[in-house]
Amino acid sequence: MTRRAPGGAMAAEARLAWRLGRGADRREWWRAALTAAGAASATGIAQTAVALGSLRGQYHVSVGGGLLDRPGERAGVVLTLLLLLVPVLGFLGQCARVGAVHRDRRLAGLRLAGATPAQVRRIAALETGPACLLGSLLATAASAMVLPRLWSAPAPAGWAGLALVALAVPVLGTAVAVLALRRLVASPLGWVRRVRPRGGRGARYAGGLLLVLLSVLAAVCGARGRLPLAVCALVVAVGAGTVWLAGGTARLAGRLVARRARTAAALIAAERLRDDPWAAARTHAAVLLVTVVGTGFVGVRQALLADLHRMRRDHRLGMPMAFYTTGIALAGAAVLVALAITLCGLAVGTAESLADRRRSLAAQIAAGVPRAVLGRALLLETALPLLPAVVLAGAGGMAIGTWYAALTGPGVVVPYAALLVPVLVYGCCLAAAATALPLLRRSARPAELRYA
Amino acid sequence: MNHRGDTMTDDGGSPAPLLAGRGLVKAHGRTPALRGASIALGAGEILAVTGPSGSGKSTLLHLLAGIVRPDEGSVTYAGQRLDRLPEQRLTELRRTDFGVVFQFGQLIPELTAVDNVGLPLLLAGASRAEARRRAGEWLERFGVRGQEELRPGELSGGQAQRVALARALVTGPEVVFADEPTGALDSLAGEQVMTALARTAREAGTAVLLITHDAQVAAYADREVRLSDGLVLPAEVAA
Structure with a gap:
């Protein structure tokens, strides 16, 4: 040779x-x-x-x-x-x-x-x-x-x-x-x-330590008046924490729903989540980060605009108002671009999950499981773990917005408008997952049963 | 829908078949799979369809089970043309009157054995508790006791196939379609699966259409037809 x-x-x-x-x-x-x-x-x-x-x-x-x-x-x-x-x-x-x-x-x-x-x-x-x-x-x-x-x-x-x-x-x-x-x-x-990845105790401690360090960094930077860095550290800390929580909530949601499921769709979706909660957590990581950033941004924007208007009233603005509002609008556009990219990733991930299982799905359809049930199960696989996770991410973003408002404003003002962001993100995610449904008809064809 | 015992008779009082395919033609792209095959299955009969690879056995099963529509020919089940039924009705029929067992892949990997077996009952409107109770009984009949909460990946091939059989039979179907049900099993596990299938089908009066290339498996059937190049061979040729 x-x-x-x-x-x-x-x-x-x-x-x-x-x-x-x-x-x-x-x-x-x-x-x-x-x-x-x-x-x-x-x-x-x-x-x-x-x-x-x-x-x-x-x-x-x-x-x-x-x-x-x-x-x-x-x-x-x-x-x-x-x-x-x-x-x-x-x-x-x-x-x-x-x-x-x-x-x-x-x-x-x-x-x-x-x-x-x-x-x-x-x-x-x-x-x-x-x-x-x-x-x-x-x-x-x-x-x-x-x-x-x-x-x-x-x-x-x-x-x-x-x-x-x-x-x-x-x-x-x-x-x-x-x-x-x-x-x-x-x-x-x-x-x-x-x-299967097995998160050891070391990985959990390292993750916890990272979260603590980021939180300390945010607090120190906030105290020293370096707001952009403080906001950034807090965003990353909340985002990382939420990603970590996404797996946990997916597992918990899977367990709870699997035990109480009364319909086939809920049972299939819940057992899939319980079996591999981290698959969903990985796919949803960017969604949660966008939710944190988006909710935080809306809160910060509200406080920042109020602060800018106060400064203009007091003639303390260094630049024309349009300069600041353009910057805020650009940041908002960046959040929307991030959301769009994230939704594309979610749609690709859902379609991929469907394509990977197409032989099994074809067998279910051949056995008389209605496509509608499998479609609902697919949507529930996105909806169930995302609901608690988006709520938590939204709460994190609200905390950022409220904290920023407290730092810059005369008192604590809760930016309620930011509460709409998690709701909108959740709705968009379900719509993105639903874009994969037409693939169910095309992918899970009986022809798949011809191949082992 | 349950037609057991009320099959109609046609010419001369001979019992009409429960399920029949006549002049079935089907091509996959340009490759012909069936070229005018005709076959009939009586109520409670176990029929083995044998033949070499590529002879059209699985395609025949898919047509008779209403999974695929024929290019030409007809499929009649209990007096109604399956090939003319809308997809929704076919799905319902497959859930209520038919059971299907493939070589592998029909169990949902994330569901436990008992939930897999109970799934058709859940889809039919049974409560979760009732579905699990009846599924447990069927698992016991198929000798998979104590494995109810295991997932398909945690079962042996033979156990998984017996779970699949339990799932196919749990709704009390008229016909079970089994496509190489022992194809992925060793001879002992295959024997266990076939014994369980034949015994349960005979007890319940369920007809079985069994696709196999294995003579030992075909021996469990009441009758055997042989398929070659997309056509059912006449009995004297097959013999």
């Missing part, structure tokens, strides 16, 4: 990955297109943040109505862009998981054909990497054309930052795809199983 040189082996794996991609069905091309779109969005947002972050002192930027000219406001915009990266990266991760079950089977087939676990991981990376690279290159090309027009005499450090982002996003996307395989055991006998 001749041993191939490492470079030759990699080329052979790349060729194999290319052949697998070419022979794949439409789902695989959807995955590639969505992954490229996610990578392009992440690259574009990160490059804009890097470009703005590389500017020093007073600078004239031809867009943004003067909001990007001064370092203070620019830092706020950079922070907003970085926060926007969270749902975008979540979306990218969700897209990388599209077709996971079929990819798992394909990789098991490769193991059966003699591929080593390392080769399987490299092939999986080569399947995802090019899509990320394509998206990143498209976004970089757009940045290279647009940014120099808005930004006179760009600094070399800025260009270096753009190049770094262009490389980092595909590397990150590929790493996510490979990490998704870490719990996959593909045996040389061709069977596949997923190993």
